[in-house]
Amino acid sequence: MLLQVIILGQNVLGQNRSQSQPIIRCLQGGLIALAAGLVASPAQAFSLWTDNRAGFDASLNSNSTIVDSDGLFAADPSVGTGLASIERAGNIGGDAYGYQVFDVNFGAGSTEQLADDILSLSNLNIERSVSQDGATGIGSWGIDSSGGNNASRNAALFDFTQTPDGTGIGHFGIDLHDFETSVAGTLAQIRLYRSGELISAQDFDWGSPDNGNGESHFLGVTATDESEFFDQVMIVLGDDDVGDFGNRERWAADRMTFGAAYSDVLTTEVPMDVPEPSAIAAILGLSLGLLRRRQNQI
Numbered sequence: 001m002l003l004q005v006i007i008l009g010q011n012v013l014g015q016n017r018s019q020s021q022p023i024i025r026c027l028q029g030g031l032i033a034l035a036a037g038l039v040a041s042p043a044q045a046f047s048l049w050t051d052n053r054a055g056f057d058a059s060l061n062s063n064s065t066i067v068d069s070d071g072l073f074a075a076d077p078s079v080g081t082g083l084a085s086i087e088r089a090g091n092i093g094g095d096a097y098g099y100q101v102f103d104v105n106f107g108a109g110s111t112e113q114l115a116d117d118i119l120s121l122s123n124l125n126i127e128r129s130v131s132q133d134g135a136t137g138i139g140s141w142g143i144d145s146s147g148g149n150n151a152s153r154n155a156a157l158f159d160f161t162q163t164p165d166g167t168g169i170g171h172f173g174i175d176l177h178d179f180e181t182s183v184a185g186t187l188a189q190i191r192l193y194r195s196g197e198l199i200s201a202q203d204f205d206w207g208s209p210d211n212g213n214g215e216s217h218f219l220g221v222t223a224t225d226e227s228e229f230f231d232q233v234m235i236v237l238g239d240d241d242v243g244d245f246g247n248r249e250r251w252a253a254d255r256m257t258f259g260a261a262y263s264d265v266l267t268t269e270v271p272m273d274v275p276e277p278s279a280i281a282a283i284l285g286l287s288l289g290l291l292r293r294r295q296n297q298i
Contacts, residue, residue: 046192046200046228047263049173049220050207056173056220056257065171065259066092069139073097076141080126086143089162092259097169098162099258103145103251106155106236112198114232117191119152132252134214135177142177142254153186153246155236156253163260168194168229170262173220177252181238182211186245188238190221192230199230211240222263229262 049056057065066073074090089098103124109116123146130142145154160169181188187203204219206212223229237246 045224045266046202047222047224047266048190048202048204049218049222050204051218053173053218053220056171056218056222059222059263059265060171060259060261061264062261064092064095064261065257066090067139068256068258069141069254071140076128077126079128081123082146083124083126084121086124086126095164095260096162097160097164097258099158099160099256101143102157102159104155104157104234105152106234107152114193114196114198114234117198117234118157122146122154127252130177130252130254132178132250135216135252137175137177137216137252137254139175139254142175142252144252145250150247153236154249154251155234156251158233158256160231160258163231166231167226167260168231169258170226170229170260171220171222171258172230172233173218173255173257174235174253175216175218175255176212176235177216177254178212178214179217179235179237179251179253180212180240180246180249181205182240185211185239185241185243188212188246189236190219191234191236192221193232193234194230196232199228212238213240220257224263224266226262229260 047059049059068074068088068090070076073092074088077086077088086101087098088100089096091097101124103122104117105119105122106117107119125144125146126141127144128141129139130137130144132144143156145156158172158174163169179188181204183205187205189201189203191198192200206215206217208215208217219235221233235251237249237251239246239249
């Protein structure tokens with residue numbers, strides 16, 4: 001919408017006074033209304049949970065949730081190594097869900113599209129139970145990254161390919177093992193996408209003595225409204241070493257938790273990784289000023 005208005009305004013600049021004055025007045029009114037609407041629109045927010053699975057579970061507003069462990073969602077997978085991806089399909093209360101897991105060599109793209117954030121993929125292992133560097137999961141099965149591209153940060157991607165009516169999920173939780181993040185080194189990040197488009201990105205820190213190295217931690221995120229549902233989750237590794245960026249780190253995970261339930265209570269806000277409404281309004285204000293200047297010149 002904004003791009004269309006600006007392009008139309010540019011076309012007007014070349015017209016004579018009699019042709020352009022009525023159009024300029026219409027554009028001014030449209031820009032003012034659009035700016036007011038954007039400033040009044042609240043940014044989406046999510047609740048982020050670290051090391052508080054009980055609070056995460058208690059915040060959910062329905063029983064549409066499940067932990068993919070102990071055969072609750074689907075039969076536990078067999079042990080495997082060198083897998084390109086892991087596919088899971090099951091149901092929650094009769095509703096069909098399906099998701100895939102990938103080990104991603106991450107490169108933050110400039111287009112805010114999932115495809116632009118994936119440099120390449122590495123292989124995965126399935127373990128029963130999962131363990132890495134002294135951190136062992138309590139789930140009946142789990143995922144261990146085989147190793148990544150040392151030239152880029154490594155990440156776990158969970159792509160929900162089937163949800164009821166394609167609406168996505170309202171929450172996602174996971175136990176992470178030997179998943180490093182540090183203010184002194186590099187912070188880990190959780191990224192949420194809807195149909196491949198980035199809608200939120202948030203750094204997080206465990207605040208623990210070893211910064212996740214050889215430790216097990218819980219991470220969860222909940223939408224606070226159905227309009228905030230998402231269908232892809234990427235968790236990017238950090239690093240506990242100063243000067244390192246997670247390029248050489250591996251990750252392990254189990255007890256993936258998801259469903260259509262969401263949280264009625266907002267806790268820690270996860271800011272949107274898109275321009276804030278105020279920033280867009282500033283662009284509109286600049287465009288409006290240019291139109292007014294043109295009006296005075298013709």
